[in-house]
Amino acid sequence: MAELWWWPYAMIVVAGWLATDVWRWLGVLFSGRLREDSELMVFIRSVATALVAGVISKLVLFPAGALESAPVVLRLAAAVSGFAAFLLFGQRVIVGVLAAEVVLIGGWLLLGGS
Amino acid sequence: MRSAVSIPALILTAAFVGYAGLARESGLTLDQTLMMTGLVWALPSIVVLTGAITGGMGMISAGLAVALASVRLMPMTMALMPLLRVEGKTKRWHLLIASHFVAVTAWVFAMRNVQDLPREARLPFFLGFGASLTGFVFCMTGVAYVMVGSLPPMVAGGLFMLTPVYFLCSLWGASRISADKAAMLAGLVLGPVFYLLAPELDLLLTGLVGGTLAYVATRLARRGVR
Numbered sequence: 001m002a003e004l005w006w007w008p009y010a011m012i013v014v015a016g017w018l019a020t021d022v023w024r025w026l027g028v029l030f031s032g033r034l035r036e037d038s039e040l041m042v043f044i045r046s047v048a049t050a051l052v053a054g055v056i057s058k059l060v061l062f063p064a065g066a067l068e069s070a071p072v073v074l075r076l077a078a079a080v081s082g083f084a085a086f087l088l089f090g091q092r093v094i095v096g097v098l099a100a101e102v103v104l105i106g107g108w109l110l111l112g113g114s
Numbered sequence: 115m116r117s118a119v120s121i122p123a124l125i126l127t128a129a130f131v132g133y134a135g136l137a138r139e140s141g142l143t144l145d146q147t148l149m150m151t152g153l154v155w156a157l158p159s160i161v162v163l164t165g166a167i168t169g170g171m172g173m174i175s176a177g178l179a180v181a182l183a184s185v186r187l188m189p190m191t192m193a194l195m196p197l198l199r200v201e202g203k204t205k206r207w208h209l210l211i212a213s214h215f216v217a218v219t220a221w222v223f224a225m226r227n228v229q230d231l232p233r234e235a236r237l238p239f240f241l242g243f244g245a246s247l248t249g250f251v252f253c254m255t256g257v258a259y260v261m262v263g264s265l266p267p268m269v270a271g272g273l274f275m276l277t278p279v280y281f282l283c284s285l286w287g288a289s290r291i292s293a294d295k296a297a298m299l300a301g302l303v304l305g306p307v308f309y310l311l312a313p314e315l316d317l318l319l320t321g322l323v324g325g326t327l328a329y330v331a332t333r334l335a336r337r338g339v340r
Contacts, residue, residue, distance in 0.1 A: 008146050008167050015177035016163045017153035020184040024213035027191025028206065039333075041189055046297040046329040048185040051321030052158045052285060053301025054308070055183070058316075059161070059278040061306050064139045064168075066270035075275070082279040086286070093125055096283040097276060104275050108268055 070108055078104035123247055125280060126219040129157060130251050132276035134258035135265075136161070140168040144259050151255050155248060156217040158281060159184045162317060171314065179317045191216045197228055198237045212237060215244025218284050293332040300324035 060079045061072065082100025089095045130151065137147040142164065154160050162183045166176035191213050198204070198212060220243065228236045262270055289295050301324045308316035308323075 008142070009149070011167050011173060011176060012146060012149050012153060012163065015166065015173050015180050016150055016159070019177045019180040020154045020156055020159045020187065021214060022181070023184050023186075023188040024191050024216050025210055027188040027216070028195055028209045028213050030188070031192040031195035042291070042293050043325070043329045044185055045189060046293050047321045047325030048182060049285065049289065049294050049297040050301030050304070050324030050328060051162075051179070051182045051317055052186075052281065053298045054305025054317055054320030054324065055158060055161055055165075056278045056281045056285070057302045057305040058165075058309055059274075059281075062309060063274055064136060066135065066139070066265075066267045067274040069267055070271050078275060079279055079282065083282050083286070086283040091283075091287055093280065093283040093287065094121055097125060097128070097279050100275060100279040101272055105268060105272055108271070 070104065071111065074104065074107045074111070077107065120223070122219045122223060123250070126157075126247070127251050127254050128273075129276050129280040130255045131258040132273035133157060133160065133164075134255045135262040135270050135273050136277065137164055138259055138262055140164050142167070144256065147259055148252060148256055151252050152248070154180075155214065156184055156187060157277070161277065165317075169313070175315065175318065179321075182318065182321045187216055190218075190221050194221060194224060194228075197225070198240055200233050200237075204237060208237060212241055212244065215240065215248060218288060220244055220247055222284075222288070291332075292335070293329055296332050297325050297328035300328045 060075050063075070067075065078100045081103045082096040085099035086093065086096030134147060137150075142150075150160050150163060154163065159180050163176065163180050165171075166179060171179070194216060195209055195213070199209065224240050224243065228240060231239055258273075262273070265273075285298055286295070289298060301320055304320045304324045305316070308319045312319060
């Protein structure tokens with residue numbers, strides 16, 4: 001099935017576009033009806049947050065492509081120091097991102113990467 | 115249009131540039147990558163879908179994983195729409211179109227800035243802002259996809275690193291209550307565990323198990339039962 005040329009496009013439309021936009025549409029239809037701080041909403045948000053967090057650690061621990069050639073300890077150190085810098089300096093995303101990149105590239109150079 | 119040029123917009127663009135590298139390494143074509151950027155327009159969902167397509171996941175389980183990753187868009191949209199609407203004047207289909215631009219970066223920006231505008235100006239502002247941001251990111255993703263093959267590995271690796279760190283920070287920044295933060299920690303720990311145990315269903319299991327644990331634990335803590 002995965003060999004058919006249109007399969008990725010069908011996946012993008014059904015499993016990507018519809019699966020995403022349906023929540024936005026429901027959000028418009030429900031706005032003002034379901035309370036955002038209701039228990040159901042808190043639970044739904046917990047599941048969503050855990051799933052996205054799972055994506056994050058997978059991207060760091062089992063990356064695809066060029067990041068694979070950086071040692072796993074270095075990738076972890078970069079992510080942790082980025083997050084620590086984010087928390088320490090007023091929760092600015094730009095600070096976290098820059099700190100992680102400095103640690104990653106700096107460590108890579110020190111280890112003699114290419 | 116000026117608002118589309120801002121620090122959050124630049125970070126988002128950089129994260130999509132990093133994603134273009136991931137998409138290319140994962141074997142997606144340029145048109146597939148751009149189609150996902152335009153149609154899905156929520157980076158976590160796009161990354162989940164990329165993994166699902168390259169991992170050979172079926173359409174139902176892929177759709178479920180993407181839907182779970184995108185469920186946060188519903189409460190976000192619900193919170194934003196009352197700000198954009200002019201009671202009795204705004205047509206619902208206008209809001210349905212505008213809702214497509216709801217994603218973390220645009221949402222945080224709109225929630226903060228739209229309230230300074232007169233009510234009639236808010237929906238046009240959000241549409242213009244969303245369309246410029248999406249258009250700009252769309253073009254840059256295409257450019258990055260074409261260029262990333264010729265980048266040295268260290269630069270490409272640095273770009274890949276942008277996405278997880280950007281998610282890590284903005285997910286924490288968007289969390290308001292202890293359940294969100296507990297769920298984030300649970301997901302970070304359980305993600306790799308389920309990836310090794312059940313690579314087919316790892317994201318679904320991470321979301322359901324981690325989210326339930328976080329919800330139950332923080333609910334017990336809220337009630338004072340330990």
